[in-house]
Amino acid sequence: MLERSLLLQLTSAFIISFSFAILTNSPRKSLLYCGINGMCGWLVNLLLLRFGFSQILSVFFAALAINVLSEIFARFLKNPVPIFLIPGLIPLVPGAGMYNTMIALLKSQFELAIKTGMQTLLIAGSIAVAIMIVTSFNWVFKAFQRKS
Numbered sequence: 001m002l003e004r005s006l007l008l009q010l011t012s013a014f015i016i017s018f019s020f021a022i023l024t025n026s027p028r029k030s031l032l033y034c035g036i037n038g039m040c041g042w043l044v045n046l047l048l049l050r051f052g053f054s055q056i057l058s059v060f061f062a063a064l065a066i067n068v069l070s071e072i073f074a075r076f077l078k079n080p081v082p083i084f085l086i087p088g089l090i091p092l093v094p095g096a097g098m099y100n101t102m103i104a105l106l107k108s109q110f111e112l113a114i115k116t117g118m119q120t121l122l123i124a125g126s127i128a129v130a131i132m133i134v135t136s137f138n139w140v141f142k143a144f145q146r147k148s
Contacts (some may be wrong), residue, residue: 013042013091021087033073037088041066056122063130094123
């Protein structure tokens, strides 16, 4: 049962990323790589959650993996990084958390709204920090390459 659930989630993450890449008019040759990127990121997220990591940390490391894969795919296919990065991150975006925060606010459940809202903001922040780390490292690496 566990394997079936994992396979279903990975297939869903692939389809979501692939579909978002189509929606954003990504080049045809990059669509498969966008799906693979989202699927790999979701796999990292699931594995870390099953090993006991918090949701925030697992999303952070998944976003790191997606960003590194995006850099590799961009160089391999000679496309800009955001073509692979944005569709790859879509499965990790905490949309349900924002929805639940708004529902709690509408029902005047302010403690629950604060709890889910903070969790959602921390997850979104971890995605942003992961992107910033990989991008900064890439810039430093390119600067050292130019000097050599």
